[in-house]
Each structure stands twice: as C-alpha cells, then as structure tokens.
Amino acid sequence: MKFLDGFGEQAYALLRIVAGLLFLSHGVQKFFNFPVDFPAPLNPMLQAAGVIELVAGGLIVIGLFTRPAAFVASGMAAVGYWMVHGSKSLFPIVNGGEAIALYCFLFLFIATRGAGIWSVDAARK
Numbered sequence: 001m002k003f004l005d006g007f008g009e010q011a012y013a014l015l016r017i018v019a020g021l022l023f024l025s026h027g028v029q030k031f032f033n034f035p036v037d038f039p040a041p042l043n044p045m046l047q048a049a050g051v052i053e054l055v056a057g058g059l060i061v062i063g064l065f066t067r068p069a070a071f072v073a074s075g076m077a078a079v080g081y082w083m084v085h086g087s088k089s090l091f092p093i094v095n096g097g098e099a100i101a102l103y104c105f106l107f108l109f110i111a112t113r114g115a116g117i118w119s120v121d122a123a124r125k
C-alpha cells in the first residue's frame with residue numbers, strides 16, 4: 001500500500017509504546033487491582049512478574065534502556081508461557097497462552113531493534 005510508505009518508523013514507535021502500555025497494565029492490575037481485581041493471590045513468582053511488567057513496561061513505553069528492558073520482558077514472557085500455559089498443552093490456542101507468546105516474540109524483536117523514534121534513548125544520542 002503506497003499510502004503507508006514512509007511511515008515505518010512511526011508505526012514501529014506506536015507498536016513499542018502500545019505493547020509497553022499493555023504489558024504495564026498487567027503489573028498495574030496485579031499490584032493495584034485496577035481496572036479490575038487480579039483474580040489470584042500474589043505469590044512470589046507473580047510478584048516478580050508484576051515488578052517486571054511495571055518496570056520493563058514503563059521503560060519500553062518511554063523508550064529508556066529499551067533493549068535490556070525488552071529482553072527481560074521477553075524472557076519473563078517465555079518463562080510465564082511455559083510455567084503457566086505450556087504445561088496445559090503445547091498449542092497456545094488450546095492453553096490460553098496466545099497473548100504471552102506474542103509478548104515474548106514482540107519484545108524479542110524490540111530488544112533487537114531498539115527504541116526507535118519518539119524515545120528517551122533516541123533523544124540521548
């Protein structure tokens with residue numbers, strides 16, 4: 001589609017920001033029961049996941065230390081997938097792990113590409 005030519009950097013920045021906000025929202029739900037209550041008690045593993053979601057998600061949104069934050073978020077999503085969803089079935093459509101599997105590979109991509117435009121990392125260069 002020709003009308004989208006030249007908007008790759010902006011689209012990537014929006015992808016990074018929205019993915020970070022959505023990831024951050026999981027941590028907000030865990031610790032602040034917002035916008036709905038978290039459905040389970042927080043054990044140490046869920047607390048660690050919540051901290052990563054809050055910190056890495058926030059850093060990815062603003063584009064600060066984006067590569068390491070996205071790498072940690074990708075790893076947390078991989079661990080979460082195999083610990084929670086992968087034990088139920090190998091197939092994400094069966095085990096309910098589509099979102100976390102997508103986060104894993106999305107954040108791995110962001111870790112390899114960096115923050116891009118509209119980021120603190122770009123402003124610091």
